[in-house]
Amino acid sequence: MRRRLAAGNWKMNGTAASLSEMDALIEAHLSPSVEILLCPPATLIAAMASRKGQHPLAVGGQDCHAAASGAHTGDLSAQQFKDAGATFVLVGHSERRTDHRETDDVVAGKARAAHAAGLVAVICLGETLAEREAGQTLDVVGRQLDNSVPDGATGLNTVVAYEPVWAIGTGLTPTSEQIGEVHEFMRSRLSARFGADGAYFRLLYGGSVKPSNATEIFAIPDVDGALVGGASLKAADFSPIVTALEQAADMDLP
Numbered sequence: 001m002r003r004r005l006a007a008g009n010w011k012m013n014g015t016a017a018s019l020s021e022m023d024a025l026i027e028a029h030l031s032p033s034v035e036i037l038l039c040p041p042a043t044l045i046a047a048m049a050s051r052k053g054q055h056p057l058a059v060g061g062q063d064c065h066a067a068a069s070g071a072h073t074g075d076l077s078a079q080q081f082k083d084a085g086a087t088f089v090l091v092g093h094s095e096r097r098t099d100h101r102e103t104d105d106v107v108a109g110k111a112r113a114a115h116a117a118g119l120v121a122v123i124c125l126g127e128t129l130a131e132r133e134a135g136q137t138l139d140v141v142g143r144q145l146d147n148s149v150p151d152g153a154t155g156l157n158t159v160v161a162y163e164p165v166w167a168i169g170t171g172l173t174p175t176s177e178q179i180g181e182v183h184e185f186m187r188s189r190l191s192a193r194f195g196a197d198g199a200y201f202r203l204l205y206g207g208s209v210k211p212s213n214a215t216e217i218f219a220i221p222d223v224d225g226a227l228v229g230g231a232s233l234k235a236a237d238f239s240p241i242v243t244a245l246e247q248a249a250d251m252d253l254p
């Protein structure tokens with residue numbers, strides 16, 4: 001059984017004062033029945049990891065370089081994130097693919113670096129609105145999945161997050177049928193490539209997940225959780241999403 005995962009991506013938001021939001025989240029979920037991951041800006045990783053104490057909340061980076069070390073001013077390696085207390089790292093977020101022109105090859109290199117450092121790579125992918133309207137969604141997702149997920153990926157070291165670009169930060173969400181179609185497609189594509197292990201990759205949906213739509217999204221087959229942006233910044237918004245995921249997990253077969 002795949003453990004459900006509620007992941008929050010703070011993007012370029014948050015200062016030391018924002019750590020109180022993590023405190024409130026922990027207080028609301030002292031013994032969470034799902035895995036909770038927060039990906040704050042890199043400046044807060046070490047402080048968050050140390051402040052959470054023994055709570056099982058996981059801390060992750062938002063990006064890493066493909067190299068382990070070297071002359072890459074301003075970049076951070078997966079090893080450095082691990083050293084700071086992270087256990088996950090996002091790679092291939094659409095904002096990285098757009099703002100930094102990251103290709104699937106680059107994303108796969110970053111995922112390999114994450115694996116080499118012992119981090120779980122959360123590999124993000126998804127179509128643009130133009131691609132969806134052109135009927136290319138599954139082609140785009142299939143190509144990104146094949147080329148961004150490196151050999152050596154397993155259900156233990158890799159999570160895939162489907163984030164339609166047009167749903168990120170817009171308040172728009174695909175229908176449950178559209179999300180279900182893509183998740184079913186990704187599951188079968190991973191199973192075709194990785195065999196039985198394909199069933200163990202956790203698949204997250206991301207894009208305008210809110211307390212008001214979380215329950216419906218978490219009921220979709222093969223949606224194992226969410227990658228949440230804006231609604232992860234405040235515990236008052238993220239906590240009900242975690243609760244909705246816990247309720248969905250309660251209904252999973254043992």
Ligand SMILES: O=C[C@H](O)COP(=O)(O)O
Pocket residue numbers: 009093163167168169170171206207208209227228229230231
């Ligand atoms: O990484 C998170 C996604 O980009 C979703 O962001 P959002 O929940 O603000 O739409």
